[in-house]
Amino acid sequence: MDLDIVLQLADSSVRLATPLLLACLAGLYSERSGVFDIGLEGKMLIAAFFAAATAAVTGSAWVGLAAGLAASLVFSMLHAVASITFRGNQLISGVAINFLAVGMTALLGHTWFRQGGQTPQLVGDARFHAIELPGAARLADVPVIGPVYAEVISGHSILVYIAFLAVPLTWWVLYRTRFGLRLRAVGENPAAVDTAGISVPLLRYQALVITGILCGIAGAYLSTSMNAGFVREMTAGKGFIALAALIFAKWRPWPALFATLLFGLLEAIGIRFQNVELGGIGTIPVQFMQALPYILTVVILAGFVGKAIPPRAGGEPYVKEE
Amino acid sequence: MSAEVTRAPGIESGEARAAPPPALRLVGISKSFGPVQANRDIHLEVEKGTIHGIVGENGAGKSTLMSIIYGYYQADAGEIEVHGRKVEIRSPQDAIAAGIGMVFQHFKLVENFTVLENIVLGVEGGALLGPALRRARRMLVELARDYELAVDPDAVIETLSVGLQQRVEILKALYRHADILILDEPTGVLTPAEADHLFRILRSLRDEGKTIILITHKLREIMEVTDRVSVMRQGEIVATRETAATSPEELAELMVGRKVLLRVEKPPARPGDRVLEVRDLCLRDEKGVERLKNISFDLREGEILAIAGVAGNGQSELLEVLSGIRAARGEVRLGSEPLDVARPDARLAREMGLAHIPEDRQRRGLVMEFHGWENTPFGYHHEPRFDRGWGLMDQKEMKRDAAGKFERFDIRPANPDLEARSFSGGNQQKIVVAREIEHNPDVLIVGQPTRGVDIGAIEFIHRQLIELRDAGCAILLVSVELDEVLSLGDRILVMFDGRIMGERRPEETDERELGLLMAGVDPGAPEAGTATGAEGREG
Numbered sequence: 001m002d003l004d005i006v007l008q009l010a011d012s013s014v015r016l017a018t019p020l021l022l023a024c025l026a027g028l029y030s031e032r033s034g035v036f037d038i039g040l041e042g043k044m045l046i047a048a049f050f051a052a053a054t055a056a057v058t059g060s061a062w063v064g065l066a067a068g069l070a071a072s073l074v075f076s077m078l079h080a081v082a083s084i085t086f087r088g089n090q091l092i093s094g095v096a097i098n099f100l101a102v103g104m105t106a107l108l109g110h111t112w113f114r115q116g117g118q119t120p121q122l123v124g125d126a127r128f129h130a131i132e133l134p135g136a137a138r139l140a141d142v143p144v145i146g147p148v149y150a151e152v153i154s155g156h157s158i159l160v161y162i163a164f165l166a167v168p169l170t171w172w173v174l175y176r177t178r179f180g181l182r183l184r185a186v187g188e189n190p191a192a193v194d195t196a197g198i199s200v201p202l203l204r205y206q207a208l209v210i211t212g213i214l215c216g217i218a219g220a221y222l223s224t225s226m227n228a229g230f231v232r233e234m235t236a237g238k239g240f241i242a243l244a245a246l247i248f249a250k251w252r253p254w255p256a257l258f259a260t261l262l263f264g265l266l267e268a269i270g271i272r273f274q275n276v277e278l279g280g281i282g283t284i285p286v287q288f289m290q291a292l293p294y295i296l297t298v299v300i301l302a303g304f305v306g307k308a309i310p311p312r313a314g315g316e317p318y319v320k321e322e
Numbered sequence: 323m324s325a326e327v328t329r330a331p332g333i334e335s336g337e338a339r340a341a342p343p344p345a346l347r348l349v350g351i352s353k354s355f356g357p358v359q360a361n362r363d364i365h366l367e368v369e370k371g372t373i374h375g376i377v378g379e380n381g382a383g384k385s386t387l388m389s390i391i392y393g394y395y396q397a398d399a400g401e402i403e404v405h406g407r408k409v410e411i412r413s414p415q416d417a418i419a420a421g422i423g424m425v426f427q428h429f430k431l432v433e434n435f436t437v438l439e440n441i442v443l444g445v446e447g448g449a450l451l452g453p454a455l456r457r458a459r460r461m462l463v464e465l466a467r468d469y470e471l472a473v474d475p476d477a478v479i480e481t482l483s484v485g486l487q488q489r490v491e492i493l494k495a496l497y498r499h500a501d502i503l504i505l506d507e508p509t510g511v512l513t514p515a516e517a518d519h520l521f522r523i524l525r526s527l528r529d530e531g532k533t534i535i536l537i538t539h540k541l542r543e544i545m546e547v548t549d550r551v552s553v554m555r556q557g558e559i560v561a562t563r564e565t566a567a568t569s570p571e572e573l574a575e576l577m578v579g580r581k582v583l584l585r586v587e588k589p590p591a592r593p594g595d596r597v598l599e600v601r602d603l604c605l606r607d608e609k610g611v612e613r614l615k616n617i618s619f620d621l622r623e624g625e626i627l628a629i630a631g632v633a634g635n636g637q638s639e640l641l642e643v644l645s646g647i648r649a650a651r652g653e654v655r656l657g658s659e660p661l662d663v664a665r666p667d668a669r670l671a672r673e674m675g676l677a678h679i680p681e682d683r684q685r686r687g688l689v690m691e692f693h694g695w696e697n698t699p700f701g702y703h704h705e706p707r708f709d710r711g712w713g714l715m716d717q718k719e720m721k722r723d724a725a726g727k728f729e730r731f732d733i734r735p736a737n738p739d740l741e742a743r744s745f746s747g748g749n750q751q752k753i754v755v756a757r758e759i760e761h762n763p764d765v766l767i768v769g770q771p772t773r774g775v776d777i778g779a780i781e782f783i784h785r786q787l788i789e790l791r792d793a794g795c796a797i798l799l800v801s802v803e804l805d806e807v808l809s810l811g812d813r814i815l816v817m818f819d820g821r822i823m824g825e826r827r828p829e830e831t832d833e834r835e836l837g838l839l840m841a842g843v844d845p846g847a848p849e850a851g852t853a854t855g856a857e858g859r860e861g
Contacts, residue, residue, distance in 0.1 A: 178446040178454070185432045185443050192430040195394065196444030196494075197415030312433070320394065 003144075007151040009268050014152060015226060017264025018163045019044065019218045019235075023242035024249070024256045025166050026214035032174070032251060033207035034187035034313040036090045039079055039097030040215055041239025047072035047219025049105040052119040052230035053112065055126040061224050064126065065159075068223075069216035075101065076212030077205075084204045087317030098239075106232055117232040119223070128157035128225040157225040159217060166214065170253040183207055187311030190318040200318045237294065244297040247308045266292040343406025345370040345502050345533035346391070346422075351400030353386055360386040362557040364400065368502070373524060373534040375544040375565070378554030379577055379776040380747055384537045385427070387554070388504050392424040393417040404502070418445075423495025427506040429487050433480040437473055437490050438462070441497050458497065465496055469526050470519070484632075485516035492523065503527065504535045509543060513632050514804070514837030521547045541570040542805075553577055578777050586784050589792065591812040593622035597796045598644075598765050603652035603663065605639050605820075613639040614650060615820040621765065626787065626797040628811025628828075630804060632840050636820035637800045638681060641769045644798070645678035646671035656765065672701055677758040681769030681800070687754040694738035694745070695724035698757050727756040732782065748779030755783055759790055766790060769800045784810060804833050818842040 023040045030037040047068035055064030075097050082093040109117040133154035140150040174180040182203055186193045190200045222238075223230040241263055249255035270289040277283055344367040351364040360383045368374045378384045389395045391402060393411040402409055409420045417424070431440050438458050446454040459475050466472040473482070473489050482490070488508060495503055505524075509517040524534050524547060536548060544551050545565060552562040553576040561576050575581055598621035605614035613636050621627050631637050642648035646661075646668035654661040656674050668678075678701075680686035688697050699708055699720050708723075710716040724738035731752045733745070742750060751771065758766065771787070772780040787810060791797055801807050807814055808828050816823040816839035823839040838845045 176451050178449050178451060181439060181443060181446065181451055185435065185439075188432045188434060189430065191428075192432050192440070192443065195392070195414050195424070195426065195430040197413060197418050198444050 003147065005272070007147055009265065009272060010148075010152045011155075012268040012271065013261060013264040014156065014160065015264075016267045017260045018156075018160045019222050019226070019238055020242045020245060020260040020263050021257060022163045022166065022214050022218035022221065023239055024245045024260050025163075025170050025253065026211040026218065027243055027246045028170065028249075028251055028253065028256060029183070029207045029214070030211040031246065031314055032183050032187045032311055033204045034190060034311055034316065034318070035079070035083055035204055035208060036094065036315045037079065037208075037211060038091060038094035038240070038243065039075065039101075040211075040242055041235050041237065042094075042098035042101030043072045043075045043212065043215035044219040044222065044239055045098075045101040045105055045233070045235045046075055047216040048223035048234055049109060049119070049219075049230045051216075051220035052122060052223035053109070055122055055224050056113075056120045056229070059124065059126050061122075061126055061128045064224050065128075065217070065220045068220035069213055072216030072219060073209065073212035076208050076215065080205050080208040083317065084201050084208075087319065090315050090317075102233060105230070109230065109232065119230040122224060122228045126224070127228055128159055128221075130155045130157055131161070157221070159221040159225050162217060163221070164257070167253050167257045174253060179206070184311075187313055190313050191320075194318070194320070237297075241293055241297050244300045247310075248300045250308050251311065263293045263296065266296060342370060343403070344368055345405060346535070347403040347406075348387075348391070349401040349403070351387065351390060351397045351402070353383075353390055353395060353397050359557050361390070361397070364559055366552060366559055366562075368533055368535060369550070370405070370533050371528060371531050372549040373528050373536060373547055375548035375551035376535060376537045376554060377539060377541065377544055377551060377573055377577060379539060380774050381776065382554040382577070383557040384554050385506055388424065388506055388535070388537060391417065391504065392422060394424075418498045418500075421499060421501035422504065423498055423500025423502070424504040425488065425491040425495060425506065425508060427508075427510065429491055431479045431487060431490060434478060436476050436478055437482075437493075438475045440479060440490055441494050445498055461497055462493065465493055468530075469496075469523055471496075471523060484511045484634075485513070485519070488512070488520070489523075500532075502533045502535065504537070506537045507539070508536070509538065509540065510802075511633060513841045514833055515841055517543070541573050544573065545570060555579055574777065586788065586809040588788050588809070591625045591791065593625040593812070594794065595623055596620050597623050597657055598798070599653075599655040600644070601653040603640070603643060603650055603654070605636075605643060605648070605650040607639075613820050614643070617652070617820075617822060619815060619822065619825075621796045621798055623764070623794050623796045624791060625812045626791050626799055626810050628807040628814045629798070629800045629817055630807040630811075630814055630836055630840060631800075631802065631817035633802050635817045635840075637802075637817055638769070639820075640817070641678070641681060641767060641800055644671075644767050645676070645680070668701075669704075672761075675764035677761055677763035677766045679754055679758050679766070679768045679771060681773070683750055683754050688742040688750060690741065690743040692742055694728065694733075694740055694742060694753060695721045697742050697753055698724040698727055698738070700757065702757075702761060727753070727760060730760075731756040731786075746776070747774040748776045751775050751783065752779060755786060759786060762793075763795060766795055766797045767800075768797060770802065771799070772801075772803065772806060804836055807836070808833070816840055 023044055027037055027040050050071035051064040051068030054067035055061050058064070079093050079097055082088040083090040106117045109119060113119055136150040136154035139146040174184065182193060182198055186200055186203045193203065194200050222234055227234065242260070245256060245259035245263055248259040270292050273289060274286045275283045276289065346368040348364050348366040351361055353361040364387060376384050386395065390397045391411070393413045393416050396412065402411055404420045404422070409416070411417050411420065432443065438455050442454040442458045448454060462475050471489055471493055473486055473493065479487060479490065508520060512520065528534055538544060548565045550562065551565050551568065551573065552559050553573060554560065555577060601618050603614050603617040604612070607613050617640060619627065629637055639648065643650040643663055643666070644654065646666040649666050650663045652663055654663050656676060659674060661671060661674065684690055703715065708716050708719055721738060728736045728738055733749050733752045733756065742753065745753065755771070768787070771783050775783065787797060799810055811828050814826045814828055814831065814836065816836055818840060819842060823842065824844060826836065835845055
């Protein structure tokens with residue numbers, strides 16, 4: 001395999017990993033606070049739709065991003081009200097959000113744009129475009145480092161850089177700030193947080209606001225950066241893959257980066273090598289290659305990668321004991 | 323604020339001029355949970371610089387009252403004054419601000435956090451963690467020096483012993499400048515030596531001018547460490563005494579409302595044939611930790627073999643293996659039949675004459691949502707008398723059976739139609755005891771029979787066990803309560819770290835020796851050595 005193919009694979013891994021990474025970090029905040037969130041998928045989807053629809057109408061990707069964030073936040077707060085305030089079942093609330101997003105985007109898309117649920121093709125400033133990092137062109141001729149910098153690191157949209165910067169930021173927040181300490185504590189033992197004089201619901205609401213924001217960016221990235229418009233059910237299970245990556249990463253930010261990059265790589269391989277010839281045996285069908293990330297998801301969720309211990313209070317509404 | 327101003331002249335002109343105001347004063351505190359009145363018109367004064375005990379049976383309302391002081395619950399009515407100043411406590415934050423700290427019975431620690439992280443949680447003093455952790459580390463060194471409260475600041479909580487975890491809870495309170503420290507049943511999980519250490523710490527805190535409120539149901543502790551004691555019964559404070567001027571008998575009577583026998587009257591055992599033989603029982607759990615290490619003992623008919631030990635030293639696993647819930651390696655013979663411990667079968671064990679009163683009645687002994695009469699046949703539900711054919715159960719017979727048990731065991735309210743959860747702890751336990759005892763087992767395995775049970779019911783259950791023994795049943799009793807082990811056991815085994823540390827006879831040992839064994843220390847040469855030692859001291 002020559003360097004070009006490796007670089008191309010790395011480049012598209014980064015692109016494909018970006019929405020997974022954002023969703024994974026979104027889930028990290030929520031689940032670290034003790035609220036399970038299987039509605040990442042739905043929040044990404046609704047954000048993708050509103051970002052594309054708004055960008056199509058206004059012609060501005062930034063306005064689209066704002067709309068996507070707002071939509072995702074609304075859905076995240078739905079989940080918060082159901083599972084924090086009313087102490088409902090967090091899985092059911094998440095499932096409801098996923099269904100609501102699928103139905104709502106299809107219905108609104110069809111009603112507004114009459115293109116079978118798609119939004120119009122986004123052109124010009126309605127999309128986030130690739131950014132050339134300084135010096136990319138000049139360094140391109142330096143062996144190894146140059147092409148890596150120019151091909152893999154440079155040349156992505158602003159949202160990709162936001163996603164990757166969110167990793168050290170999340171690490172810093174989680175382990176170096178007061179909010180992070182409380183967030184980790186509330187997902188492990190909310191009674192300890194409560195008796196320390198901190199509001200458990202407030203803390204969890206704050207976490208879910210961050211989850212909403214990150215899912216919003218992930219959705220907007222899908223429809224206004226990676227693609228040029230919204231397509232029905234375009235998240236295609238990415239929210240669930242992100243959850244698998246989160247478990248794989250044991251709810252930690254840096255491992256989350258590597259887990260999502262692994263999924264991104266598998267997806268990139270699936271796209272790059274559509275029909276792999278195996279000497280003498282035949283070809284591996286394209287469907288198998290494309291199924292790779294999903295197969296890895298199942299393997300991870302089945303617990304083949306070692307024991308992952310979720311935050312201990314995860315999934316349990318907090319009620320003071322008597 | 324206005325309350326403070328209006329009070330001030332009163333204090334100066336009144337008789338309280340000389341004495342400082344009490345550290346804590348409760349005026350007319352009431353609290354109910356639905357129909358249950360947990361606290362009724364509580365008036366209490368706790369002097370500054372004293373250790374004030376609060377005793378009462380389970381459900382007397384002690385913990386509720388303390389949770390109200392700590393702002394974990396809101397009182398329906400009443401006022402709280404701290405050092406003569408009226409305070410509104412709506413949340414733990416308010417209580418902390420008023421200088422009140424609390425060590426809960428079930429610790430409120432984040433298990434996978436370090437000691438330092440737990441201590442600063444909620445009082446970080448800034449958005450960043452670094453300065454808070456550094457401050458806490460310095461403070462820990464000082465506190466460790468002043469009060470014998472040494473603990474590794476970087477240790478992760480779940481790796482610490484229960485005694486050390488409790489120390490972290492105390493440090494947490496002191497770090498928040500607690501001036502009034504409330505401890506809820508602090509010794510329940512401690513070895514006697516750890517409890518003694520705790521009491522030393524409490525005394526030195528008191529001598530520094532701190533005020534301690536100690537909640538317990540153990541009268542011995544009250545007598546040992548408190549200056550003054552208040553007794554609660556059914557949500558009310560029924561008496562407050564100077565500890566030096568009262569006795570355990572008087573306190574017990576105040577707690578229950580009638581005379582109680584603290585000692586169990588027990589004729590000597592007349593052991594018969596061996597009915598349970600346990601040889602080299604070993605158990606490794608899912609994590610690969612050895613929970614049972616070569617446990618061997620015999621149990622004869624007509625005797626009570628008591629197993630003492632701090633919770634978590636293999637007793638639970640032993641109960642589970644013997645009652646056929648959990649697999650292990652080793653040999654067990656029940657009567658003349660071997661019991662295959664590698665393939666546990668709870669039903670087979672019961673059919674062979676073994677009954678089991680589980681440690682955790684709410685999870686293992688009862689289905690809390692089921693009626694009383696649905697709970698009484700459990701484990702024996704397949705017997706022909708409950709069978710109406712076609713796989714149906716004879717509900718009439720079940721109800722008749724339950725009604726009889728409720729009457730004979732004085733279970734109150736005497737209504738088997740109620741759900742198990744609506745009975746008090748003592749009455750729930752009586753349901754389980756009635757079910758198991760009435761089947762006249764050859765061997766009865768009992769775990770913590772009186773945990774969370776009121777004194778009246780303890781007396782009753784103890785009497786039942788002794789009657790059963792005298793009728794020839796062999797009883798294996800596991801208990802963390804040393805009093806219970808010493809008063810019921812005919813022989814005592816002490817478990818530590820999955821092993822049997824030694825066997826003692828109750829008349830030849832004392833709490834100190836058992837306490838050492840429970841902590842894994844064998845106090846010199848067994849039996850002979852200690853016996854002469856004790857004689858030497860007395861003579």
